Amino acid sequence: MLLGFKTELKLNNKQRKLLAKHSGVTRHAWNWGLGLTHQILDHNRDNPEDKIKFPTGIDLHKWLVALVKPVCPWYYEVSKCAPQYALRQLAEAWKRAFKKTSKPPRFKKKGRGDSFTLDGSIKLDHFKIRVPKIGWLRTYERLPDAYQPKSVTISRTADRWFISFKLEIEPFNTHKPYPVVGVDLGVKALAVLSTGIVVEGAKSYRKHEKKLSRWQWLNRHKVKGSNNWRKAQVKIARLHRQIANIRKDTLHKLTSYLAKNHSRIGIENLNVSGMMANHKLAKAIADGSPVLRVIIKSYELSQSPTV
Structure with missing residues (x-):
């Protein structure tokens, strides 16, 4: 393993x-x-x-x-x-x-x-x-x-x-208490399991959107390549990293729970690119849901009993 x-x-x-x-x-x-x-x-x-x-x-x-x-x-x-x-x-x-x-x-x-x-x-x-x-x-x-x-x-x-x-x-924790679980991805909630558990999304981008927009707006007139421009770029990149880390933490906790407690995982096959074309839902979808399916797929490939 x-x-x-x-x-x-x-x-x-x-x-x-x-x-x-x-x-x-x-x-x-x-x-x-x-x-x-x-x-x-x-x-x-x-x-x-x-x-x-x-x-x-x-x-x-x-x-x-x-x-x-x-x-x-x-x-x-x-x-x-x-x-x-x-x-x-x-x-x-x-x-x-x-x-x-x-x-x-x-x-x-x-x-x-x-x-x-x-x-x-x-x-x-x-x-x-x-x-x-x-x-x-x-x-x-x-x-x-x-x-x-x-x-x-x-x-x-x-x-x-x-x-x-x-x-x-x-390999560790080979005994899993639940044989099968179904995962329904959503926009309002990150995922709803067939066992009745509802997992709320971190919505890290929504929480930091105003702050990120403010910093990008303040950086609009800085001379590209100057010291102040580089400092602002690092500041914005740090905030992007914080947003990504919050999202990854939530997703890894969920996928770890699914992989450790279930032998088989059933998940819907989403057309993420098609869903992202909807400008009313694109921001909410990009804030967590598509990444969950990718991480679950990686867990399925690494865990032989899962499908």
């Missing part, structure tokens, strides 16, 4: 700069690989008699080493795993797009979803973790040092950095 663990890092300025370099190289490798694959697809579409084989993640990394690294020496300032995992994830994203299970990958922008993955000599030790090229990083909470992960993902939200990894543990 795989258990995910995510915690915030306690960093100094030097470490923050090094993490930013890793995320920058990862973003550059992703965008370079995405541009190259777009050129290959365009060539194959315009020249059907002279098609080029679509590259795998290994092929992209070989071309990166031969073509990009010689002209971009700052690639050698970070771990080789960062661009390697970026191209591997890009290849997987194209596979999902070709199978029509997801949309084609898009170019990444600085400051949005900054993250990178590392593997190798990783070691956990109480309140710190050692990762390749970067060294020891301190954390705010104690780490499960009884397990040693094979890879870690470091990501940034607003002005804070987080590290996450997967741990393989023995």
